Amino acid sequence: MRKGMQILNDPFKNKGTAFTMAERRELGLLGLLPTHVRTIEEQAAETYALYQSKTAGIEKRHLLMEIFNTNRTLFFYLMKQHITEFMPVVYDPVIAESIEQYDERYLRPQDAAYLDVNHPEDIEEELRAAADGRDIRLIVVTDAEGILGIGDWGVNGVDISVGKLMVYTAAAGIDPAQVLPVSIDAGTDNQQLLDDPNYLGNRQHRIHGERYFAFIDRFVDRVEALFPKSLLHFEDFGRGTAAKILDKYQERILTFNDDIQGTGIIALAGVLGAMNISKEKLTDQTFLTFGAGTAGMGIAKMLYEELVRQGMDPAEAKRRFYLVDKQGLLFEDTPGLTPKQQPFTRRRAEFANAGQLTDLLSVVKAVHPTVMIGTSTQPGAFTEEVVRELAAHAKRPVIFPLSNPTKLAEAKAADLLKWTDGRALVATGIPAGTVNYGDVDYQIGQANNALIYPGVGFGALAAQAKVLNDEMIAAAAHALSGIVDPDQPGAAVLPPVEKLADFSKRVAITVAQSAIDQGLAGKGITDAQQAVEQMTWEAKY
Ligand SMILES: NC(=O)c1ccc[n+]([C@@H]2O[C@H](COP(=O)([O-])OP(=O)(O)OC[C@H]3O[C@@H](n4cnc5c(N)ncnc54)[C@H](O)[C@@H]3O)[C@@H](O)[C@H]2O)c1
Ligand SMILES: O=C(O)C[C@H](O)C(=O)O
Numbered sequence: 001m002r003k004g005m006q007i008l009n010d011p012f013k014n015k016g017t018a019f020t021m022a023e024r025r026e027l028g029l030l031g032l033l034p035t036h037v038r039t040i041e042e043q044a045a046e047t048y049a050l051y052q053s054k055t056a057g058i059e060k061r062h063l064l065m066e067i068f069n070t071n072r073t074l075f076f077y078l079m080k081q082h083i084t085e086f087m088p089v090v091y092d093p094v095i096a097e098s099i100e101q102y103d104e105r106y107l108r109p110q111d112a113a114y115l116d117v118n119h120p121e122d123i124e125e126e127l128r129a130a131a132d133g134r135d136i137r138l139i140v141v142t143d144a145e146g147i148l149g150i151g152d153w154g155v156n157g158v159d160i161s162v163g164k165l166m167v168y169t170a171a172a173g174i175d176p177a178q179v180l181p182v183s184i185d186a187g188t189d190n191q192q193l194l195d196d197p198n199y200l201g202n203r204q205h206r207i208h209g210e211r212y213f214a215f216i217d218r219f220v221d222r223v224e225a226l227f228p229k230s231l232l233h234f235e236d237f238g239r240g241t242a243a244k245i246l247d248k249y250q251e252r253i254l255t256f257n258d259d260i261q262g263t264g265i266i267a268l269a270g271v272l273g274a275m276n277i278s279k280e281k282l283t284d285q286t287f288l289t290f291g292a293g294t295a296g297m298g299i300a301k302m303l304y305e306e307l308v309r310q311g312m313d314p315a316e317a318k319r320r321f322y323l324v325d326k327q328g329l330l331f332e333d334t335p336g337l338t339p340k341q342q343p344f345t346r347r348r349a350e351f352a353n354a355g356q357l358t359d360l361l362s363v364v365k366a367v368h369p370t371v372m373i374g375t376s377t378q379p380g381a382f383t384e385e386v387v388r389e390l391a392a393h394a395k396r397p398v399i400f401p402l403s404n405p406t407k408l409a410e411a412k413a414a415d416l417l418k419w420t421d422g423r424a425l426v427a428t429g430i431p432a433g434t435v436n437y438g439d440v441d442y443q444i445g446q447a448n449n450a451l452i453y454p455g456v457g458f459g460a461l462a463a464q465a466k467v468l469n470d471e472m473i474a475a476a477a478h479a480l481s482g483i484v485d486p487d488q489p490g491a492a493v494l495p496p497v498e499k500l501a502d503f504s505k506r507v508a509i510t511v512a513q514s515a516i517d518q519g520l521a522g523k524g525i526t527d528a529q530q531a532v533e534q535m536t537w538e539a540k541y
């Protein structure tokens, strides 16, 4: 290919119309671009005007992805200017639509690595080719068995790896040339995809069991060999594999499971934010988790560990939790329990009507929770009746409908405030606008792991931490406090996305400091702030 075109086609190097005359001369670009040289400000303004002319979210995303695919610097320059507006477009909820329409809208491979479960022998070559000599420090990998709450999307799920990495750069400032999205095509059990002539993945049912875990093992091993300084972030794996994989590798390598740990941290931070507003104690709360899967159990574990850190006896702390899943309240003898659910189950003898506790309303009536968190993928499950019953026994009920995307949320923020006469302390998974109720404008916190994982991962990387352990994770959960003024009427339980870059930096420094304090940081790294600042990339030519 012509030398100049190679540069224009390289999203990590391309500046498009912003190449100066001197650069054009030097790089073989003379004659390949219109004569006028634009500044990055002009490029951004022109692109944003075009963006505003589009109405549908998916069209807006399409335009932004074109910029991303051709010019990373411009993309992140723009995203910094419009973070609150762009987050729901490049990330959740519009990313769900883009995954569903991936095969029809397919344009480019987005610099991801596509790994085929049928060819474990090719993993190394595939990773090497996608990295193309770049110094990869951060990998987001998905096998797309559980994309958000929309289920199994096979190879289409690559968009979540790309999208999560976009947020890493926009929020924490990882150099986009140092990241690698990875899609593991392990087949799909989504019949719609298997029947779709456009589907771009393996048309075979999902591989499970030994063959699957051997593939993951080989993948982890090759990542370690090729990119020994990298953080391996797992995203949207299935309920049957996510926790197993985390348990297997978390003490061995620098790894993170976003749906378990990221969601756990942000939910705990949100509940702590709610306690700041209500002036209640965490140790006085009763917790109900509706949807006790990957995210639900990650949240329960984080809340439980915080109770223990606050001095509560472990057995007593466990008794504060009630898990509700498809079967209803989970008892020690409920069939089909997962290993993570088991320790948090209840005894039937605790209830006179144990046999009837098979739906959310009955459980809320029986246990009077004060904190109710939804990770069930069941839209509207927090009904008016359920919420009114909950609010009858709690002064400031904490209610977090966290299922994504929008169409799957357990409740809408406005309804929760209405049904509780403005008493509910609410956070949602997807962004929610301000809710006016009575005379108060309620700001709704977004309890989405995107508010925390960029800082956590970046902090661990900046410190060159050997592992990402529970201490570092607990430190991150506390790093968000003090940003919101809890005494402002209608205050949110979490800081706003508008400040994402600021508080991600704070989280990163906190996590890096924890690694240093525990003796887990890389050689010579003693100053957390300096380490984070040194690694921070900025979108400029
Ligand atoms: N806000 C966030 O940051 C965040 C993070 C992770 C996951 N989530 C959301 O949480 C949801 C669950 O994700 P996951 O990864 O835990 O999936 P998962 O499949 O591991 O868990 C979902 C759980 O809900 C249960 N469930 C299904 N139907 C139910 C019903 N009728 N009643 C009660 N429980 C029911 C399932 O049995 C399962 O245990 C998704 O919508 C996802 O988008 C949000
Ligand atoms: O992707 C998100 O919006 C959050 C979370 O990781 C999820 O799976 O829902």
Ligand SMILES: [Mn+2]
Pocket (backbone or CB within 6 Å): 148, 235, 236, 258, 259
């Ligand atoms: Mn996820």
